[in-house]
Amino acid sequence: MTLGASTGTHAYGEPSYWDQRYRQDTGPFDWYQKYKRLAPLFDLYIRRSHRVLLVGCGNSTLGEDMASDGYLDIVNIDISSVVVEAMRQKCEDKPELKYITMDVRDMSAFESSSFDAVIDKGTLDSLMCGQNAHDNATKMLDEIGRVLKNNGVYILITYGDPNYRMRLLKDTQVWSIAVHVIDRTEKNPEQQRWELTKSVPLNQDNSSITALIGSHAEVHYIYVCIKDETLRRHGDVNGHNEGV
Numbered sequence: 099m100t101l102g103a104s105t106g107t108h109a110y111g112e113p114s115y116w117d118q119r120y121r122q123d124t125g126p127f128d129w130y131q132k133y134k135r136l137a138p139l140f141d142l143y144i145r146r147s148h149r150v151l152l153v154g155c156g157n158s159t160l161g162e163d164m165a166s167d168g169y170l171d172i173v174n175i176d177i178s179s180v181v182v183e184a185m186r187q188k189c190e191d192k193p194e195l196k197y198i199t200m201d202v203r204d205m206s207a208f209e210s211s212s213f214d215a216v217i218d219k220g221t222l223d224s225l226m227c228g229q230n231a232h233d234n235a236t237k238m239l240d241e242i243g244r245v246l247k248n249n250g251v252y253i254l255i256t257y258g259d260p261n262y263r264m265r266l267l268k269d270t271q272v273w274s275i276a277v278h279v280i281d282r283t284e285k286n287p288e289q290q291r292w293e294l295t296k297s298v299p300l301n302q303d304n305s306s307i308t309a310l311i312g313s314h315a316e317v318h319y320i321y322v323c324i325k326d327e328t329l330r331r332h333g334d335v336n337g338h339n340e341g342v
């Protein structure tokens with residue numbers, strides 16, 4: 099399923115859409131990718147003991163699968179109280195998982211610098227389908243930057259190619275950014291074009307990625323953004339921090 103394709107694009111940005119959807123579709127349903135395929139990348143950046151925040155968790159099994167794979171402290175938030183209540187009940191026997199109804203644009207209930215990792219699979223995308231997309235995306239990224247510890251990682255899994263996503267990411271926070279790609283659908287190892295754990299080369303205008311992958315590639319992009327306060331101190335915030 100592609101965000102913005104099957105329903106009016108605005109609907110994905112509206113909390114009421116998600117409540118209604120989760121009342122009808124009790125899931126489980128994972129957008130884009132499942133944990134099994136993403137796990138090798140997570141292993142590079144997240145430790146089992148890290149405090150991890152899954153923003154816009156929906157009824158994805160990502161949190162459950164991570165807990166089964168040894169992650170110890172996973173906080174899940176979603177704006178839909180319908181899905182949060184359902185997931186809380188489903189996972190009540192799993193102490194590694196917490197589910198909280200919260201708007202990712204206002205996470206004031208969390209202290210600053212309190213998470214080692216934030217994972218976003220399809221949530222920035224859904225805000226960007228709604229009204230006031232740019233404002234909402236900026237609020238979301240500001241909050242994610244605030245709750246992350248220095249050197250903490252924001253992993254954004256999205257259909258959005260670097261032409262727009264890189265600008266947004268660079269404009270909002272002080273990160274070093276690496277981009278990984280993964281085929282949308284699982285392929286036999288010999289047909290796989292991209293090695294998930296290797297980042298793709300990035301130049302200033304992102305043309306290196308388009309040249310390598312093509313402009314309508316059947317891939318998901320994974321932006322690995324490491325919060326780096328030293329970049330702020332060096333005044334090197336916008337546009338000079340990619341490629342790590």
Ligand SMILES: C[S@@+](CC[C@H](N)C(=O)[O-])C[C@H]1O[C@@H](n2cnc3c(N)ncnc32)[C@H](O)[C@@H]1O
Pocket residue numbers: 101110111113116127128129130153154155156157158175176177178181200201202203218219220221224225
């Ligand atoms: C495309 S779904 C992705 C669900 C899940 N992450 C996955 O990978 O299957 C987007 C999710 O973001 C949630 N969401 C939308 N706006 C939100 C907001 N402002 N704050 C928190 N969650 C939000 C929706 O309720 C929905 O569960």
